Amino acid sequence: MPCAAGDAISPDAIGRNAIGRNAIGRNAIGRNAIGRNAIGRNAIGRNAIGRVAESGPGALTGTVQGVKNLLVTGGAGFIGSNFVHYLMEHTDVSVTVLDKLTYAGNRASLEGLLADRFELVVGDIADAAVVDPLTERTDAVVHYAAESHNDNSLHDPRPFLDTNIIGTYTLLEAARRYGKRFHHISTDEVYGDLELDDPERFTESTPYNPSSPYSSTKAASDLLVRAWVRSFGVQATISNCSNNYGPYQHVEKFIPRQITNVIDGVRPRLYGEGLNVRDWIHANDHSSAVWTILTRGEIGQTYLIGADGERNNRDVVELILTGMGRPADAYDHVVDRAGHDMRYAIDSTKLRTELGWTPGFQHFDQGLRETIAWYRENEPWWRPQKAATESKYTELGQ
Numbered sequence: 246m247p248c249a250a251g252d253a254i255s256p257d258a259i260g261r262n263a264i265g266r267n268a269i270g271r272n273a274i275g276r277n278a279i280g281r282n283a284i285g286r287n288a289i290g291r292n293a294i295g296r297v298a299e300s301g302p303g304a305l306t307g308t309v310q311g312v313k314n315l316l317v318t319g320g321a322g323f324i325g326s327n328f329v330h331y332l333m334e335h336t337d338v339s340v341t342v343l344d345k346l347t348y349a350g351n352r353a354s355l356e357g358l359l360a361d362r363f364e365l366v367v368g369d370i371a372d373a374a375v376v377d378p379l380t381e382r383t384d385a386v387v388h389y390a391a392e393s394h395n396d397n398s399l400h401d402p403r404p405f406l407d408t409n410i411i412g413t414y415t416l417l418e419a420a421r422r423y424g425k426r427f428h429h430i431s432t433d434e435v436y437g438d439l440e441l442d443d444p445e446r447f448t449e450s451t452p453y454n455p456s457s458p459y460s461s462t463k464a465a466s467d468l469l470v471r472a473w474v475r476s477f478g479v480q481a482t483i484s485n486c487s488n489n490y491g492p493y494q495h496v497e498k499f500i501p502r503q504i505t506n507v508i509d510g511v512r513p514r515l516y517g518e519g520l521n522v523r524d525w526i527h528a529n530d531h532s533s534a535v536w537t538i539l540t541r542g543e544i545g546q547t548y549l550i551g552a553d554g555e556r557n558n559r560d561v562v563e564l565i566l567t568g569m570g571r572p573a574d575a576y577d578h579v580v581d582r583a584g585h586d587m588r589y590a591i592d593s594t595k596l597r598t599e600l601g602w603t604p605g606f607q608h609f610d611q612g613l614r615e616t617i618a619w620y621r622e623n624e625p626w627w628r629p630q631k632a633a634t635e636s637k638y639t640e641l642g643q
């Protein structure tokens with residue numbers, strides 16, 4: 246699931262036409278290459294966490310399969326920090342976060358965590374001198390750190406290669422050296438997009454067809470993980486998740502940008518008709534799925550994570566407006582941007598049937614209402630980012 250890009254109303258700017266499907270065809274990196282052969286706290290959602298077993302492997306004891314200490318990369322970012330809060334609330338594990346604290350990382354997202362179970366190390370995942378000793382002393386690595394914003398990848402791809410590819414390589418080498426369990430967080434954007442009227446959804450065997458520098462570097466990192474399993478026996482799993490929403494998401498991204506704009510009295514702008522569809526999942530449900538895979542997933546396997554949350558952009562904007570007491574049509578249309586990915590949709594049957602996971606938020610509207618409430622109640626968290634983010638978008642003409 247892609248990182249929802251934060252342009253005005255369109256979760257991502259990357260497109261079929263911009264980097265066309267035909268140019269980098271679906272079969273270019275086909276099923277045989279990576280599909281079948283793939284080796285073989287906040288107030289939000291506390292009561293709505295994804296369900297996993299009460300006992301047995303994967304139960305929320307925090308000590309299953311010897312996992313007592315976790316290294317979480319990118320744990321000061323949106324989804325990583327939600328995962329850290331999830332671990333603190335629902336398991337016994339101790340957590341070390343390794344995060345470079347780029348513009349997307351925020352110490353404030355980790356405030357208030359118990360000092361005896363939590364440590365933040367500021368450093369680069371591409372720096373083996375930092376990564377190696379942290380990996381040596383942990384039981385498992387959960388790898389969230391990435392350059393994650395599609396729009397940024399179009400303007401300056403280089404950091405995406407450094408972090409998403411070289412950073413992942415550096416971590417894999419450390420996991421290999423010290424024989425540590427590794428879980429790699431990825432996105433459904435590696436699969437490209439679907440037509441609006443396509444009955445299909447992405448599955449674990451959908452061929453890779455990334456559109457943007459962001460998604461292509463995530464695809465590359467997935468392939469590295471698979472190769473390190475095959476070639477070196479690294480004990481790794483991969484998950485590809487759909488668009489996340491929830492607390493602690495940077496205001497550059499689609500949903501928080503619109504919520505905070507409405508708080509500031511700014512009318513949302515909808516690109517084109519707003520028919521592009523994204524498959525939304527609450528970050529808490531992503532966390533419970535990752536914990537499930539980490540503790541009971543099969544080594545070498547890929548699991549798709551999704552919550553059947555398909556919504557088009559127009560619906561999302563109208564839900565935000567009505568959820569914030571504004572008329573549903575209090576937004577403006579602007580000319581569509583060339584080449585938006587049309588539709589993402591995840592089939593998470595494998596994760597649900599093989600590992601017994603289900604999302605806690607069964608209704609997007611409920612999760613969205615709680616997310617709106619979180620941004621209303623946590624203005625000190627997002628306010629410092631807002632002006633700089635908007636002036637960046639203004640510079641880019643968005």
Ligand SMILES: NC(=O)c1ccc[n+]([C@@H]2O[C@H](COP(=O)([O-])OP(=O)(O)OC[C@H]3O[C@@H](n4cnc5c(N)ncnc54)[C@H](O)[C@@H]3O)[C@@H](O)[C@H]2O)c1
Pocket residue numbers: 246247248249318319320321322323324325343344345346347348349350351368369370371388389390391392393394407408412430431432433463485486487488489490495
């Ligand atoms: N946001 C989504 O909807 C979504 C969906 C599916 C998958 N994902 C994946 O989940 C992961 C996290 O996404 P997010 O939305 O939380 O991203 P984010 O941009 O909010 O957070 C990324 C974090 O990584 C850190 N980081 C960046 N470069 C680093 C480096 N070189 N070394 C150490 N830390 C570094 C940043 O400081 C930040 O804290 C990514 O791998 C992304 O591809 C995101």
